[in-house]
Amino acid sequence: MKIIRPIEFLSLLSFVLISQISNAQDTDQRLYEIIESVSADSIEHDIRKLAGFGTRNTFSDTVSETRGIGAARRWIKSEFESISANCDNCLDVFYQKDYVTPEDGERIPKEAWVVNVLAIQKGTKYPNRYVIMSGDIDSRASNTMDFTTDAPGANDNASGMAGTMEAARVLSKYDFESSIIYVGLSGEEQGLFGGKGLAEYAKKNNWEVIGILNNDMIGNIEGVDGVIDNRSFRIFSEPVPPTETEQERRMRRFYGGEVDGISRQLARYIHGNVETYMPEMNPMMIYRLDRFGRGGHHRPFNDMGFAGVRIMEAHENYNRQHQDIRTEDGIEYGDVVEGVNFKYAKKLTAVNAINLASLAWAPPAPNKVEIGGIVEPNTKLRWEAVEGNIVGYKIYWRDTTAPQWQYSRFVGDVTEFTLDGIVIDNYLFGVVAVGKNGHESMVVFPSGTFR
Numbered sequence: 001m002k003i004i005r006p007i008e009f010l011s012l013l014s015f016v017l018i019s020q021i022s023n024a025q026d027t028d029q030r031l032y033e034i035i036e037s038v039s040a041d042s043i044e045h046d047i048r049k050l051a052g053f054g055t056r057n058t059f060s061d062t063v064s065e066t067r068g069i070g071a072a073r074r075w076i077k078s079e080f081e082s083i084s085a086n087c088d089n090c091l092d093v094f095y096q097k098d099y100v101t102p103e104d105g106e107r108i109p110k111e112a113w114v115v116n117v118l119a120i121q122k123g124t125k126y127p128n129r130y131v132i133m134s135g136d137i138d139s140r141a142s143n144t145m146d147f148t149t150d151a152p153g154a155n156d157n158a159s160g161m162a163g164t165m166e167a168a169r170v171l172s173k174y175d176f177e178s179s180i181i182y183v184g185l186s187g188e189e190q191g192l193f194g195g196k197g198l199a200e201y202a203k204k205n206n207w208e209v210i211g212i213l214n215n216d217m218i219g220n221i222e223g224v225d226g227v228i229d230n231r232s233f234r235i236f237s238e239p240v241p242p243t244e245t246e247q248e249r250r251m252r253r254f255y256g257g258e259v260d261g262i263s264r265q266l267a268r269y270i271h272g273n274v275e276t277y278m279p280e281m282n283p284m285m286i287y288r289l290d291r292f293g294r295g296g297h298h299r300p301f302n303d304m305g306f307a308g309v310r311i312m313e314a315h316e317n318y319n320r321q322h323q324d325i326r327t328e329d330g331i332e333y334g335d336v337v338e339g340v341n342f343k344y345a346k347k348l349t350a351v352n353a354i355n356l357a358s359l360a361w362a363p364p365a366p367n368k369v370e371i372g373g374i375v376e377p378n379t380k381l382r383w384e385a386v387e388g389n390i391v392g393y394k395i396y397w398r399d400t401t402a403p404q405w406q407y408s409r410f411v412g413d414v415t416e417f418t419l420d421g422i423v424i425d426n427y428l429f430g431v432v433a434v435g436k437n438g439h440e441s442m443v444v445f446p447s448g449t450f451r
Contacts, residue, residue: 034357035278037173038170042169043346046158046161049075050161053069054068055141055149055152055153056138057138057151058189059110092119093117096116097116098113098197100187105190114186115186118181121182125388126179126388129364130179130210131178131211131359132180132209132211133181136160136184136188137194138189138194139152154335154336155339159219159220159345160217162345167182167349177363195300199300199301210442213270215311215312219341219345220313220340221313223316227315232283233282233351236267236286236288236296237286238288239259239260240264248447255449256428260445262306263308264287265442265444268404270311270355285404320335362439362440363386364387366441366444367386369445370448371424371446371450372424372449378421379424380416380417381395383415383444384415389435389437390413392413393412393417394432395429396430397422397430399427405430430444430446432444
């Protein structure tokens with residue numbers, strides 16, 4: 001038996017550590033495979049099918065097999081079940097529902113069940129950690145209380161629903177450490193009731209929600225402003241959680257973090273992944289919960305303290321949104337299939353798919369990240385260790401006016417580190433856990449200080 005001398009052991013240890021760091025920084029070829037696997041033809045088929053139900057208004061027909069939201073959600077459920085059958089029953093498919101009445105909101109014309117369709121792909125290591133992709137099942141005509149007039153909702157939001165189903169088809173071929181939920185939400189047009197019901201369900205069942213990627217209109221490239229753009233898209237995220245405490249608000253005043261809430265970190269994560277794996281795309285970080293004065297189904301999750309963003313097209317066409325199908329003064333109104341660009345919907349579906357995969361392959365984020373370095377020439381950070389297949393941790397920092405993380409340093413498998421020569425006053429900082437597969441958790445902004 002060969003005896004390894006101490007100096008040889010140290011050299012071997014250094015080689016292993018360097019190899020692990022190198023591997024942690026390599027791109028994951030599986031994400032390129034996922035991008036290539038997303039099918040525009042499949043998305044087109046599903047959008048046409050959903051638009052073909054006539055109207056999917058939340059209060060439309062639930063008995064017919066060919067028209068109304070009842071037929072639509074049964075078809076979505078059957079498609080999820082078919083996907084599950086092709087992956088050895090890897091998806092748990094079921095309805096989650098809540099009852100609403102006219103007393104619950106001014107856009108509710110009658111009592112009805114708001115029914116969501118869920119397909120859960122359980123994680124192999126962290127089954128109670130969930131990353132969610134959502135699309136809306138329901139559509140509407142000009143009058144949201146009109147649940148009989150045709151409202152095909154091809155882009156708003158058959159595109160987001162079809163993208164969610166396609167992501168399930170593609171990602172169901174892989175195993176992930178954390179769980180992924182693909183969900184069709186109802187009641188969006190009447191007041192975000194489907195998202196509210198699912199967020200409450202998640203809280204009640206003690207789900208650890210990594211974040212929700214809400215897809216609402218991902219198929220239009222022709223803006224009402226005349227711009228045609230098939231590469232740009234928007235990521236809406238709020239700056240800090242609405243559930244923050246008064247103490248947290250006071251801390252922000254002195255330590256910063258006005259744009260470093262969990263939803264903003266999720267948006268940055270998506271932005272960074274797209275720049276790495278889909279450099280042809282132009283992700284636009286929008287520093288706002290949603291479009292001006294409007295809302296989407298990620299908001300109820302934000303209200304419950306979960307991270308959530310809205311992913312959508314960059315240029316909207318208001319003539320095609322919430323409009324009865326008609327022609328007036330030579331202008332065509334209505335959200336019909338002809339207004340959807342399926343190749344663009346494919347791109348945004350791929351954006352979602354690679355981020356779902358990255359987050360589900362990544363280790364849990366470190367807890368209790370704290371920072372020190374007041375009136376010192378260095379910045380110190382410490383955190384709690386993460387259990388699992390990690391190679392170590394990485395510290396990120398950026399100028400206080402920079403929208404994205406600019407600098408980083410892999411620091412190994414330690415729980416504290418000092419950045420020599422980096423003055424705490426001039427930057428913002430965060431910490432991630434890095435898995436042995438190279439995937440990183442979302443950045444965790446410090447929540448405490450120490451000396």
